[in-house]
Amino acid sequence: MVEAEDVTAAEWTEDDDWTDEALAVLRALRAPHRRNRFKQIAFALYCTVLILVIWGGIPSFGLFLHASLGADYTGHGPDLLAAMPSGIAAVGLATVLLAVRDGLWRGPVVPPRATTDWLLAHPVRPRPVLRPWFWLSCGLAAFPGLVIAVGGMVALGLTVRVGLPAALGWCLLGGLCLPLLGVCAGLLVQSSPRAARWVRRLTPYATLLVLALATQSALAVAGHPVRWLEKVELWSGPWGWAGLAALAPTPAAVPGGAFAAALLVVSTVAALVLADRAAGTLALPLLRERARTAAGVLAALRTVELRAAKLTVAGASGNGRQVRVRLPAPRQRWLILYWRDALSLLRTPARLGRAVLLTVPAVLCAVLAHDTGGVVSWAVTVVALAFDYLAVAQLLEPARIETDDVRRASWSPYPFASLMLRHAVVPTVLGLVLAAAGSAAALALGGGPAAWLALIAVPPLVAAGLVNACRGAARRDLLYRPQPAGGTGLAFFAAWYAAGPAVAVPVLALPFSAALRSGSAGSLPQSSAIALTVALVLLQWAQGRAGKLPAQARPGAVGQL
Secondary structure (H helix, E strand, O other), X not given: OHHHHHHHHHHOOHHHOOHHHHHHHHHHHOHHHHHHHHHHHHHHHHHHHHHHXXXXXXXXXXXXXXXXXXXXXXXXXXXXXXXXXXXXXXXHHHHHHHHHHHHHXXXXXXXXXXXXXXXXXXXXXXXXXXXXXXXXXXXXXXXXXXXXXXXXXXXXXXXXXXXXHHHHHHHHHHHHHHHHHHHHHHHHHHHOHHHHHHHHHHHHHHHHHHHHHHHHHHHHHOOOOOHHHHXXXXXOOHHHHHHHHHHOOOOOOOOOHHHHHHHHHHXXXXXXXXXXXXXXXXXXHHHHXXXXXXXXXXXXXXXXXXXXXXXXXHHHHOOOOOOOOOOOOOOOHHHHHHHHHHHHHHOOHHHHHHHHHHHHHHHHHHHHHHHXXXXXXXXXXXXXXXXXXXXXXXXXXXXXXXXXXXXXXXXXXXXXXXXXXXXXXXXXXXXXXXXXXXXXXXXXXXXXXXXXXXXXXXXXXXXXXXXXXXXXXXXXXXXXXXXXXXXXXXXXXXXXXXXXXXXXXXHHHHHHHHHHHHOOHHXXXXXXXXXXXXXXXXXXXXXXXXXXXXXXXOOOOHHHO
């Protein structure tokens, strides 16, 4: 197929080039659609700006008004300046990482399927067709950077008393250049299989580095900065140059900030020029594949099939690759299920790695909850439990695969509901191992008996994940359920979709927050009793949900969901 297209392209001559005429005809034919599309985009932009003004602009104006009347926010200035070097490097590196990961399955140049399947198959030059899509991706990426730059201006103006024009100008350098560099890097990954292989190989290490930078930023706020390491990070690449630029108008400015800003601008301009030239050279088979993948993900999102969208992205980006691992087969038949679950997780080490990585911020948030009080401690405990849940949810993939198609369970001698309960054993054991490691690290750093709360939290969080795994087909009817105050039923759908953690996390946060604040061993029995009760209730709920799945999967039952 590819060879035939290459031969056809080689036979085209300048006399066959109808690019300008074809694009002119298409512009005329699509004028009504373009006007309607422009109205939709303008309305979406209006709503976005309105939300930003209501939730960001008006409160910021109120804070500046209070500051003009004598309110002092400079007490937060030292903490902000301490967090900026490593924090900006972490955000910048995460931005570039997300952009290159996007290039693995979609990329910045993805025209619609009609363009790839029909228009580009004709004798037209691809460059005039593809360049607008690249620059559209650049504009979409620059908008969040602009919002973040304005937020940085407000924060610096309130806490450090930096002039607003200077703060905005220096923050804009990183807020605009880093997303644009990410788009260019995503185009490189989209066009180069070799670059894509390197991205897949280096993603775990880059993720670890982002977490390490975020941890270092938190330690700097707590009064434990490492100045020499911060200087290395600030000069390590564009993600650090953005931090140097943002620090330039502040009292914590690092020498060479103007030079770093110039490097950032020059590298961004050079990358945009090279990417603009490369945008028109993408292979047509690649564009077709990416257009189909993007269309499939969009269709799954429109029908609220979030797992289908996630699996499509994972398959296209190579996240579903398995490693050849062998485990000795068990001699007892009742161990076969646990052997299959353990083997499935070992063959996808990315899930185990994500579980380990998500455990780290959970432990850090628990330490922070120990040092705070009141509502803040409860809120931080909720965040810690949310990270804990996401960690154990990575280990429940075998259960989710089982519920994707209940016919897979035909091999099992157990009823489906009983089978799903058995799928919780391996995640619980692995979760306890991770929690024990986190508790040991907390105890080594001087944590009290409350560090063992990590072990207590595992069973109810695994049960919450099992409730989510057994939710069945998407209940799109909930989106249209009327509410007393009007509007759509988005809240109903969200409550159904995340029912397990929505129940477990807030309920566990109350006793766990109290135990973390007290730090004594006397609060552990009460927390354990509550956690055990929550786990039993959620397991009963999951069993009830799982028992309905085989009936729902029968022909004619889908329409009743």
